[in-house]
Every structure is written in structure tokens, then in C-alpha cells.
Amino acid sequence: MKITDLAITPIAFADPPLLNATGVHEPLALRTVVQLHVADGVVGLGEGSGELVVLERLARVRPALVGQSVFDTSAIEAIVFAELGNDVPPIQKRSVFSIIEVACLDAQGKLLGLPVVDLLGGAVRQTVTYSGYLFYKWAGHPGQAADEWGEALDPAGLVAQAARMIDLHGFGSLKLKGGVFPPDQEIAAVRALAEAFPGIPLRIDPNGAWSVATSQYVAAELAGVLEYLEDPTLTTPAMAQVAAAASMPLATNMCVVSPETVPEAIRLGAVQIVLSDHHYWGGLRHTRELGALCATFGLGLSMHSNSHLGISLAAMTHVAAATPNLAYACDTHYPWNSGDDVITVPFEFADGALRVPAGPGLGVELDEAKLFRLHRQYVASGRTTRADTAYLRQVDPAYDPSLPRF
Template structure:
């Protein structure tokens, strides 16, 4: 099955004003949809970031892959590695340090997913079968809570409402749990002083007793503050995610707090695993196939984590249904991924480029698609509409910090902040 054409389509979709340590989400989120078409007429889908620098590399690499067999992923990786060159910037800074390896992996991953989609269709099996087969029929996801404004400044309030205090956070959780049936909760922190975020977590425990809780301040705290917060939330958190910067900082905290530490920031490529393991810096790794080099490489990392006793969850960024399908296939086929995964799907509020019906939440979990390949199909009308939005929205790269400074000129994303 030879690649004859690769179509690369940038898209934009509306995003609420979600606050985080780097600033606030802009009114439009960007993604890139990739379609790989073979000489046999089969096509496969991939989804990746939409920032212009990354999009440019994806387009350059797409041209270099024409003529390759969809099974030739080693050659595909080598060609992409030769093209990517310098590090691709990560402006919003919430997925860890940029490295050459990570830059290659994040470009490669979208093509790998599309080729797995094709290979699954050709064999008549779901992608999860290509990864070893499902070990769970449905993949649990968490209610992913954010502090947020009522709406983007100058626009009408959105349906999610304001969440700037514990009561607002609890109301947001109640809405998402009612709509999706989530059975665990994660709060994006690093927005307010730690004492306020401790109050929000305690309010969630009171409102949803027994439900697993997580807090992720995106490395906004010092080692000392991280230890203080960790001890204050003893017996409350399932895990504390990226409280402080760097492997060394996480290691200094890990031995002083009662809960496991998780990361998607200080361990983002395989070269980070040995020092993190040696220093006992983390207990939970959040996989993300978008920057770990696709589904197969993520499965390899999962096996390595199992060897060293690291638990697994899954990281999420603003994404659409192609990514949700890929994430679900990976989690369904990974035995030691036992924590509920993150997802931004509720914040997309029904906007998608995949035809409805293939992906559904039941009791907070997404049923793993059983159709061939990823099990999803493009909604071409939606793709065209979102591409037009990309052309007219005026945003070419995600920049939470600059957008926040339009309204709070003194805002600084420096770490640690507290």
C-alpha cells in the first residue's frame, strides 16, 4: 500500500477562556487534520497541532512521504528526522521542554496514526488490535476542570459559565459529570495562590465524596510550596501533577509528600526516563501520542514504565475526534494504563471534524471503536467550515500568555510563581 497523496488541512474551532499557568486560551483553538491516501484507494486520518511552525513542518514532511509503503514507518521516521531540523517551538509551554527528538516525534505521530488507520482498514480490524488487542472495552476519562472567565472579553458569556472560586469549580464539575458521567476529577491549577486551589480541591471532595481527585498547577510552584500543598492535601489527591519544574525539583518533592507525583512536563521524551527513574521523581507518567512519537512508540514507553513500576494516565490538549479515537485505541490496548485519561472533548462543545456516532461517552468512558482502523470518518462539511474558520480567525499559533496580557498587562508566566 503505497502513499500516493497526503492532504494537510489546518482548522480552527471555538475555545472557551480557560485559565492556566501560561495565561488563558484564545477564542480559537488550532489543529491540523492529515489524510494519507494510498494507491489502493484506502485513506487514513491523523490529527496534530495547528501552530504555524509545526504546520509548516507537517506540510514539508507530507511531500517527502509520497511513494513510501504505509508499513515503512522506520523509513518514514528517518525522512521526517532529516527534514524537521531545529526544534519546533512550543509557545504555550504546558507540555514540557522542546527537544529535537520531541520535535521529530510530534511531526511523525500524525502520519503514523494515519498509516495505522489504513492498515487497520486493510486488515478489517480496529487499530487497538494492531497494538495487541483491547484489554478494556471502554476507556475512562476524567472531568477536566478549569478556572475560567464567564466568556471571552467583549463576547457573550458561554454556556459553561464563570469558575473563579471553589463554588464555581464545583458547579462546573457538576455540569460535566451530569453530561458525561465522569467518575474522576482533575483541576487545572497554577492560576491562583495555592491556598485558594487547596480550598477548591477540598470543596470538590465535599461535593463528590469518594471520587478520585487530581490537581495540576503546571509547575507553577517552588519545591517548598509543592511540599506544603502536598502535605495539606494528604488523603485527598489521587496524584499531584507537575507541581514544580524539572526532574530534580520533582524528585525533591516526591520524597516529602504522601501522594504520587505525575508528569507530562518533566518527562516528555525517552531520554528523560532514566534520570526520572533513578531519582524517583515521578510515580505516574501521562502519555501523549502526539509528542511521544505515535501509538506504537507510546505502547513501547508504556511497557518500559511497567518494568520500572511507573503508573500511567494520558495527557490531553485541545483536540478533536480523530485524536480522541487514537487516544482511546491506545488506552484500550495498554494493560497498565489504569488511571482515567484526560480529555478536552467537553470544552469543544460538539464541534468536530468526524462524523457523529462513532465516539460516545457512557458513564464517563469512551467505548473503544470496533470498526476497521480508527473507526471514525471525516465530516467533510465540518472540515471545510473549520478550515474557513482557520483562514479568517487571525490566529496562527497558540499563545496563552500574549492573549492574557491584553487584559492583564503585568501577567508573567515565570516559574515558579509561588
Template sequence: MKITDLVVTPIAFADPPLLNSSGVHEPLALRTIVQLVVDGDVFGLGEGSGERDVLDRLAKVRPAIIGRSVFETSMIESIVFSILGPDVTPVQKRSVFSIVEVACLDAQGKLLGVPVTDLLGGAVRSWVPYSAYLFYKWAGHPGGAADEWGPALEPAGLVAQAQRMVQLHGFGSLKLKGGVFAPEQEIAAVRALADAFPGMPLRIDPNGAWSVETSIAVAERLGGVLEYLEDPALTTAAMAEVAAQASMPLATNMCVISPETVPEAVRLDAVQIVLSDHHYWGGLRHTRELGAICDTFGLGMSMHSNSHLGISLAAMTQVAAATPNLAYACDTHYPWNRADDVITTPFEFVGGALRVSAAPGLGVELDQDKLAERHQRYVESGRTTRDDTAYMRQIDPGYDPTLPRF
């Protein structure tokens, strides 16, 4: 069961003008698709960041991975960490290994005729719930036509966006990407959502855009309204100050990002919910380990998302299904990017959830024609990195993303 090739394909796909504390999403998002070939006829699929440095690192480790057994994921991880060396951070190494590990697990499942959940200890749920991911957004990219979602720059626009999300996908919880406008405006938006969707769990994530004082004030104003407050302040110490006075749990994917960052967060009681992300934690097995760590310290668990396509969503669903204490609905950008997916059968949410596939591996197949088209778009774009701030400055030259913003 030797790995005979690792085919790495960077792609670009359409992304709406979604606003965040860093700026705004560019017209094209970048992603990397990996096809791991085993004995010439079994393909394992992986997906991850499309940044140029990730592509360069995959190219660097590729020769050492070829020839290894597809079941040697621990050895492959060791090889990746060794080859990338001390100049690459552990988180950056994990982001490279995670792409390869998912592809290995997909191939293992296909070889054994079992879903990836079985390789992670088995599924504890047959459906994985996801949350609608709401964004402030422009009607369309500057100079382009309005998209199907239209603008959302005030509470009424966000409520309309949420209503469409729920109508299309049946989501049972709502998350707003904050840190864009003054906190008073974002408090009003959350309250408008609460009025429009009574009893529905609500979250807001300003990505560390608020000072401790602002975070505490917002938490007080939204007491009894939020399911949890995600990363209001920028550091673990700052989060601890907020947590000491907030009535709702604090969640994070910015403070707890690796095993080394857990002890301080626990000691300070800075967060109560950790948002996992297999792309950063080093794959699906390490995400399961994070679940055990959270269980040990009584921390809740959910899942972070960035702009992604169906291979990542399949992996997210498989590991979520195999992680008993992942009890909160997971984040996903998928509704924003589904139309440009590269799998043969894009996912459909039912009641805001995805059924856990019992097919071998991840349960998805790659559409080679779509992959080739998205790769050509990548080549023609000349893009190699995501830069929300630079794009925003084309419209607002004085835009300052320095945190905290408020």
C-alpha cells in the first residue's frame, strides 16, 4: 500500500465581498487540492490553504512521502516536521500535514472499504449540525454586478440574509462575523436577529477587534441573547478578563490553536468553548485528541471554518461525527462557495445538518473537469496569497485593520 504520487493542484474559486475586521474577501478565494495515489489506482483526497507558502512546503515534502505506506501517518507527520525544519512554525507544519493526513485517511478508507469515521473510532452521530454563517457584505464586488445575496450593511440586510440561509439550508443556529462596524451597530444587528428568530442560538465573532472594555460592555448588553461570544478580545489574558465578567461562555479559535496553548487558557479560565479546525490542528486524529483534551478540562467544543470546498467539508463532517463532545453546531462557509465546488456531487444541508457518509473514505469524488477549470482560473489570476486588507484599501485607502479596532 505504497504512496506512488502526490498531485498538488492550486485552485481559485468565486468568493463574495464578505466583510471582516481585516477588510473584505477578494473576488477569488485560493485553495489547494491534493490527490494522493496509492499503488497506481487508489486516490485519497485532501484540501487546504491555497497560500503560496503551503504549496512550496508540500512540494518540499512530496519526495519523502512518496514510497511510504499510506498507513504510516505518524511517520509521515514526523517526516513533514523534520523536512520543514525550525524556520517553519509548528502550526504551519500542521497545516501542511493535515492536507496529507486527510488524503491518507481517505485512501485508507477506500482500501479497507470503511468510512473515515471508522478509522477515528466510529461515528457517535449520524447527522452533524452546522450553523448559518452571516456576514456584513456589499451587494457585489466593486465594478461588478450584484450577487444573488445582495447587500447586508445594516440589521435589516442581515436579517434578510439569515432568512434566506434558513430557508435554503434549514440552519438552526446563526453566527455573525463582527468586528466590522461600531459595536453599537453590531449589538443592534444581533438583537434584530434575536427578534426575527426567537429562541434560535446566536453567536458573534469580531475576531479580536474589541478592547477588553468594549468586550465586557458588549457582553453585558447581549446577556441572555448569545449562545456564546467568540474571540471578542485578542489575547488569552484579555479573554480571561472578559470571561470573568461575561454571563455567556467565551469561545475561541484564536487563543487556543495548538496543544501548547491549552494550559494557559485553562489556568486563566479564559475560554469555555474551543473551536477545532483540523486544517490547523494537524489533521483528523489530532482533532479527536483535542476532543479528549477538552473533555478532560470540561471545555465545550465546536468547529471553526474558513472559505472551503467539499473535500474539507467531508473531512469536517467525518471528524465531527467521531468526536463525542463536539456538541455545538459547526461553522461552515460552504453555502457561500458551494457553486464552485470541485466534487462531483456538492453537499446539500437538510435541516441545517449533513448526513454522515458511510461510503468508503470521505465519501466524495473529484470532478477532474471542474478541478482543471478552477486551476486555470488560479493560473490566469496571478494570485498567490489572500489579502483582505489590500483589497479593502483599493476602495478605502486609509483602512486600518490594527486590533483592537474598537
């Protein structure tokens, strides 16, 4: 079946004021939805970054996709790489291809009457577990009323946030986005979570905001408390120094981000768990390959997320279900953003997990009216890029995002 067109729609949807190592989320998050049209009327869906450069690159490859077989994703990947040329780094080419590949797989599944998980080799699990994603946050965006989650700037606020996450979605593990406050404050927060929710696995991710010495200090202070410590410091050699002293595994989605970055991490023993992300690794099939690579070298495997909607969550669930050694609960931002989803039936977690959509394809349908509304919101916003640092500087002009911060 031949591809006849690729419709590219940027959207903007509501996002709470979630704090991180480089600033705070703006009131609107940006995303791109693609609709891959096939000759017999089938449309495959894909979702990815809403950055202007990604939109431009999708538009750049769009004409070359017309006439290609929707089943020939290897040829389509080669076309994407060729059309983007040598001026675009491989990892950025993969992020463009990943959006298109998911749409191809969705269309393939619809044509064959099969769920995407079957196109990836079949399900090794029927449900995929996810982790509650906790953030330090303001009560509301400046000038706006407090949102339904309220403020979380101290241990008590985070415990209340976690309790609500668990009550609403049943999550059985929790991850805190750190790197916001001095390490002792965040250590106190993790300990408060451990006391409030005994037996629930805990993680913290400061996004490289700590020096090696600080990372080693936090690892020692939280020995026996954390399930794993994610990206405490920048660079693979620095991670290796922390890993050598830490009692818990180190996880990453920052220093192992592509096949080219795997050998150094293994040679140095820098990480024990890789957080996959099909948006960065070049789609669902390459994510399955990462799973096999991790199994070969005895590395654990989980999944990273960023602000996303239901098309991405469906794709994440299909590939997680098809990856045998994905043994840790996956990250997801979905509880923060699901109110603006563009699918007709938003996902609902049961006991912190999702059943694999039955299909065909991704098993989700696009709500055209919602897509149109969020596209108009994108146009009206004038936004083209994510700017966490600039947004925080509206409140704190002296804010310095340089890493490491502590």
C-alpha cells in the first residue's frame, strides 16, 4: 500500500508549572501529530516533539514519502536520513523518523487487522506498569488560579501529590524529578515518601544537576531507599565515578541516547539501567533492538517520557509489551496532560498499569475536533519552542540553569 500524504499538525496543550533542573514548564506544551495517508483511505497516527525544527524536518521529508510502501519502513528510514542530509545529527534524524515509523506501524496494523504489538513480535505481557511521576510545582502559573494538584515545594507537598497520584491511578512506584532544590531538601523529600509509602519503589532524577561529589553524597544518604538513581551527573565518565561508589543502580536517558553511546557506558560500567524512548531511538523496532542489546550486556531496561499525549502512550505501551526484559515500571507524564488528549477515548490506569490496546494498529482514534482546537491554540500562542529557563526567569530574573547546579 502506497503512502499518499503526510499531514503535519502542531498543537499546544495545557501543562502545569512543573519545576526541573533547567526551569519550569510553561502553561502550554508543544507537540506534533502526524496523519499518514495510505492509498485505500487508511490513516496512520504518530506523535512527537512540537519543536519548530522538527516540524520543518518533517515537512522536508514529506514529498519523498509519497509513493513509498507503508510496509517498507527500512526504505523510509533511509529516505529520511538522505533527505535531512549531513547537516542534521543522526539522533535528530531518528527523532523525525520515529514519528513517521509509528504512523506506518499504525497504518500497517489497520490494514492487516492486527495490533502494533503483533507487528513487533507479539506481546510478552498483556499489561504494562507505569510509575507515578512527581514534580516540585507551583500552585498555579503566575497570574492564574491554583490548579487541581496544588503546590508541592516541600516534602509534605510531595507526599500529598503522591497520595493523589496513587488514589487516582494506583501507581505502585514513584519517581521524583529532582535537581530543583539543594540536595539535602530533596533527600528529605525522598525519605518522607519512603515513610509515607513503605514498600513502594522510589527513584529520583535530577537531570545531571549534581556534581560527582554531590551525587556520591546523595547516593550514600539514600542507600537502601532508592530503587535506582537516574542521571545524577553529566557525562558517561562522571556517571561511572558515581556508579563505582553507589549501592543502588544508576539509570540514564542522558548519557546513553543512541547505539553510538552504548560502548563507552558498558566499558566504564557507568549505568546499570537504560531508559529507552522510541522518540529518540528511532521508533518502536529500534527500541526492541535496544532491549536485545541491554539483555546481551546484562543491563536493566525501563522507559523515559516527556510531556506527551495518548498516541505516544499507546506506542510506548505496545513496544513495552513486546520487549521481554523491560522489567521496571515505565515513566509517563500522562496524568499531568491527559485532560487535553487528542484521542477519542483517553487512557485510564488500573493499578498503575495499562492493558495493551487491542488494535488494530495502535488501538486509538483521533478526535479531529480536539486536534483542530489544540492547533488553533498553538497558532494563537505564537510559541515554537520549549523555554523552561526563560519562563522561570520571568519570576526569578537571576535564575542560572548551568549544570551542575549543586
